[in-house]
Amino acid sequence: MSFADTLKQHSIDTWQKILSNRFVMELSGELLPLNKFVFYLRQDHYFLEEFSKFLDSAKQKTNDNKLKEWLDSLYLSTINFEMEIQRQLLNSLGAKRSVR
Numbered sequence: 001m002s003f004a005d006t007l008k009q010h011s012i013d014t015w016q017k018i019l020s021n022r023f024v025m026e027l028s029g030e031l032l033p034l035n036k037f038v039f040y041l042r043q044d045h046y047f048l049e050e051f052s053k054f055l056d057s058a059k060q061k062t063n064d065n066k067l068k069e070w071l072d073s074l075y076l077s078t079i080n081f082e083m084e085i086q087r088q089l090l091n092s093l094g095a096k097r098s099v100r
Contacts, residue, residue, distance in 0.1 A: 038095045045086045052078045 001009075018024060023040070026032035052075055059071040 034093065038090070038093060041086055041090055041093075041095070045083065045090070048078055048083050048086070052083070 023032065023036070027037070055071050055075040055078065059068050059075065062068050062071070
């Protein structure tokens with residue numbers, strides 16, 4: 001059995017739980033109410049704001065240059081790609097960015 005097969009075998013229960021999650025099922029079935037999706041985006045955006053603060057703080061505290069580069073690339077990816085996509089999506093839905 002390959003390593004990938006072993007991983008798949010050990011995670012199949014978790015994968016099934018994810019696929020049967022009500023939010024995921026409503027989203028994939030195009031049944032999710034828009035206000036629920038906007039709420040999710042706002043909450044995720046808030047998480048990413050806090051996560052990016054953590055990454056920046058961790059980057060400032062480490063003396064390991066390799067780790068510093070990795071944290072910086074993750075920080076920039078979060079800010080410039082993930083959060084930007086969310087901003088654009090929220091704007092296209094006419095939703096305010098505020099999450100609080």
